Amino acid sequence: MNAPQESPIGKSAENAKPQQMMSITRMKLITFVVCLLPLAWLCFLAWQDGLGANPIEYITRETGVWTLRLLLITLCITPLRKLTSWHALVRVRRMLGLFTFFYAVLHFLTYVWLDQFFDFTGIVMDVYKRPFITVGFAAFVLLLPLAVTSSNAMVRMLGGRRWQALHRTVYAIAILAVTHYLWLVKKDMTRPLIYAAIVLLLLAVRAWWREQERRAQLAGKYGMRVAPSTIPQVVKFFPKRPG
Secondary structure, eight states: OOOOOOOHHHHHHHHHHHHHHHHHHHHHHHHHHHHHHHHHHHHHHHHTTOSOSOHHHHHHHHHHHHHHHHHHHHHHHHHHHHHHOOGGGGGGHHHHHHHHHHHHHHHHHIIIIIITTTOHHHHHHHHHHOHHHHHHHHHHHHHHHHHHTOSHHHHHHHOHHHHHHHHTTHHHHHHHHHHHHHHHOOSOOHHHHHHHHHHHHHHHHHHHHHHHHHHHHHHHHHHHHOOGGGHHHHHTTSOOOOO
16 A cells, blocks of 8 residues: 655645744844944944044944944834734844843943043043933933843743833833933934934834724723623713703
């Protein structure tokens, strides 16, 4: 007797998961390399003596701008996933968030080490007297717990609900980071205003989606629990318009 032939559908299902894992691994590798390009470019410019007349200011500015860019890209992941149904994007969100923190650390160290030479008294005075440094420092401090709790182990330790509540502070961090950039720039405000508009758009989209979810939950709740006979009693709570 001939051996039963394997179904092509079963074979494709078996091959789908390894191919999907390979695709995700490739996407993570590309994301990792791309996120390192700004640092590689800074290193190349330093090697070529191309950082301009004030290298410390250039490095501080570029590391700060790339922190903000990566933060905004990270915040765009969820809207893009919902709009495109490309769920694999979620797999690189953590990496993007950690690279955001990485460039924030470089930005902070450039200021503390190269600019202030670990003059902590001067740093404290800067934080106290210069508002753009105050909000930038606040954003960095708020970013620390998000980086520390980014692992799966921390999600399990904190619990999903508390972890999500903590990581929602990323929107406050984005507002502080944009404010830091707006108050820092004195001449051409084009780029800071573009980043501010992106943050406002992301906040508006998030608020709209939350409202839609709330309405769907209420509709489902009353659709399941409110009997038809009770609906007129609910309507009576609304006053009649005068004739």
